[in-house]
Amino acid sequence: MNALADEARARSILRALYGPDQLREQMTWFWFNHFNVHAPKRDVRAMVGDYEDTIHARALGKFRDLLEATLRHPAMLRYLDNDQNAAGHINENYAREIMELHTMGVGSGYSQQDVQELARILTGVGVDLKPDPPRLKPQWQPLYVRAGLFEFNPARHDFGDKHFLGHDIKGRGFAEVEEALDLIASSPATAHHVSLQIATYFMGDTPPADVVARMEQAFRHSDGDIARVLRAMIGAPAFRASLGTVFKDPAHYAISAVRYAYGDRVILNTQPIVGWLNRMGEGLYNHETPDGYDMRSDAWSGPGQMATRFDIARQIGGGSAGLFRPPGASADQPAFPQLQNALYFGGLGTTLGQPTRDALAKATSPQEWNALYLSSPEFMHR
Numbered sequence: 219m220n221a222l223a224d225e226a227r228a229r230s231i232l233r234a235l236y237g238p239d240q241l242r243e244q245m246t247w248f249w250f251n252h253f254n255v256h257a258p259k260r261d262v263r264a265m266v267g268d269y270e271d272t273i274h275a276r277a278l279g280k281f282r283d284l285l286e287a288t289l290r291h292p293a294m295l296r297y298l299d300n301d302q303n304a305a306g307h308i309n310e311n312y313a314r315e316i317m318e319l320h321t322m323g324v325g326s327g328y329s330q331q332d333v334q335e336l337a338r339i340l341t342g343v344g345v346d347l348k349p350d351p352p353r354l355k356p357q358w359q360p361l362y363v364r365a366g367l368f369e370f371n372p373a374r375h376d377f378g379d380k381h382f383l384g385h386d387i388k389g390r391g392f393a394e395v396e397e398a399l400d401l402i403a404s405s406p407a408t409a410h411h412v413s414l415q416i417a418t419y420f421m422g423d424t425p426p427a428d429v430v431a432r433m434e435q436a437f438r439h440s441d442g443d444i445a446r447v448l449r450a451m452i453g454a455p456a457f458r459a460s461l462g463t464v465f466k467d468p469a470h471y472a473i474s475a476v477r478y479a480y481g482d483r484v485i486l487n488t489q490p491i492v493g494w495l496n497r498m499g500e501g502l503y504n505h506e507t508p509d510g511y512d513m514r515s516d517a518w519s520g521p522g523q524m525a526t527r528f529d530i531a532r533q534i535g536g537g538s539a540g541l542f543r544p545p546g547a548s549a550d551q552p553a554f555p556q557l558q559n560a561l562y563f564g565g566l567g568t569t570l571g572q573p574t575r576d577a578l579a580k581a582t583s584p585q586e587w588n589a590l591y592l593s594s595p596e597f598m599h600r
Contacts, residue, residue: 219264223257226267227502228488233274234473236484245277245444246270247469248419251510253288253320255297257503262293265367266503269293281412281442282403285320289399292345292367298508301344303337304374313337315508321402323411328383335382339394342375361391370395409437415513417451421460423514429454462569465515466600468498471527474600475534475592476541479555485541486551494530498523528593535588557588570596 237243250273257263269291276284288294295301298312313336317328346352346369354362354373363370370392377389383401387394402408413433417425429451436443436450451457466474472494476485485491495501498518505511512518533539538553570578574594581587591597 219261223263223266223503224492226270227492229267230270230502231473231488231491232484234469235477236482241448242274242277245448246274248416249273249277249284251505251513252415253284253294254505254508254510255293255503256506259506260296262296263503265291265293265296278445278448279443281408281437281444282399284444285403286396286399288320289316289343289395290365290368295343295345295368300340303341303343305338305341305376308334308337308341308376310334310337313340316402319508319510321411322405322407326405326407326411328407331381332383335380335387336398338376338378338380339382339387339398342371342373343392343395344369344371344374346371363392403442406434406438409434409442412442413437413447416447418513420451420464421457422464423516425460426454426456429456462596462599464600465519466598467511467513467518468495468500468523470600471598472498472530475531475597478561479534479557479588480541480553483553486544487541490533490540497526497530527598528589531592532585532589535590535592536585554584555588556584557591558584570594 234243234247250270253273255262255266255269257266269288272287272291273284276287292301295312298315299309300312303309303312310333314333316336317333318324322328345367346364347367351362351364352371352373354371358372361370361372361375372391375391377391379389380387380394382398383405385397385401387397410430413430414425417430417433421429432450432454433447436446440446472491476491492502496504500511500518534555535557538550538555540550542551542553543549544551574591574596577590577594578587581590
C-alpha cells in the first residue's frame with residue numbers, strides 16, 4: 219500500500235510539471251485539497267491514486283458530478299468512516315463534512331438536524347472488498363448498488379422518511395442520496411462557498427467581492443459548470459491585477475522552481491520534491507483533517523517556512539539535487555539549472571525590484587545567483 223501511495227505521488231508531481239493542460243492540474247490539486255483524504259488512515263493509501271484520477275477527470279466539469287464521484291469513491295468513504303454508517307449505528311462524520319467543507323459552508327443556514335438527516339440518508343453507502351454481493355432479502359435485491367469497491371447495501375440503510383434542507387425525502391434507497399446531492403449542489407450557499415474557495419486559491423486571501431459574485435452567478439446559471447465559473451473569474455480585470463501578488467504555497471513554490479530550472483527536461487526522480495513538500499508542511503496526501511491545507515498566505519510565510527525555502531532554493535540552484543538520480547543509482551546524471559536564460563532576459567528579469575537586482579549583482583557564482591533568485595520575493599509570488 220505504501221508503494222501504491224508513492225506511485226501516486228510521483229504521478230501527481232510529473233503531471234504538475236509536464237501536463238499539457240496546466241489549468242486542469244491546478245484544479246486537480248485544488249479539488250483534492252477541497253475533498254481532502256488522508257492517505258495514512260486505514261487503507262486509503264492503496265486507493266489514493268485512483269481517487270486523484272477520479273478528481274482529475276472531473277476537475278473542469280460539473281460540480282454536482284464531482285461531488286457524487288467523491289461520494290462514491292472508497293477512499294472518501296474509508297477516510298470519513300461512512301462505510302461504518304448504518305441504520306441503528308449512525309456515523310455523522312461524512313455528512314457533517316459534506317455540509318461544512320465540501321458544499322454549503324459553515325454558517326450558511328443548514329442545521330444540526332440537517333446533518334443528522336443527511337447521515338441517515340447516507341446509511342448503507344460504503345465499501346465492499348469482497349467480490350461477491352451480500353445475501354439480501356428478495357425485496358432488497360433490486361436496491362443493491364455496486365460499482366467497483368463502492369457499495370450501497372439496503373440491509374444497512376435507514377428507510378425512514380427524512381426532512382432535509384426543508385424538503386421531505388421519502389425512504390427508498392440510494393435515490394435518496396441522489397436527491398440530497400441535487401439539493402446541496404443547487405443551493406446558493408454552495409455556489410458562494412465554492413466560488414469563494416476557488417477565488418481565494420487563485421487570487422489570494424481576500425478576493426474582491428464583485429469577482430466572487432460573478433463566479434456565483436456563473437455557477438448558478440450553468441448548473442455548477444466549473445469551467446464557466448473559472449471563465450467568469452479569469453475575465454475579471456481584478457484577476458489580471460492579482461497576477462504576481464499571490465504568495466505561493468509550498469506546492470506552487472516547489473513545482474514552479476523545478477519547472478523554471480529544467481523546463482521540459484524530464485526529471486528522473488520525484489522523491490526530492492516529495493521530501494521538500496513534507497519539509498514545508500504540505501506533503502502530498504498527508505493532511506490529517508478534512509479541511510485540507512490552508513490557502514492563506516500567513517500559513518506559509520513564517521520565519522521557519524522561509525528558512526526551509528531558502529535551503530531548498532540552494533539545493534535546486536546548486537545542482538540537480540537528486541532529481542536526475544534514477545531509483546537505485548548512486549549518482550545523478552549530469553544536470554545543472556541555467557536560470558539566467560532566455561526566459562529570464564526576455565521577461566522575468568524586468569519584473570524584479572531594485573533590491574533583488576542589487577542582491578543578484580553581488581552573486582559570486584551561478585549557483586549563488588540561482589539560489590538568490592529562487593529566494594527572491596518576486597519568485598515567492600505567482
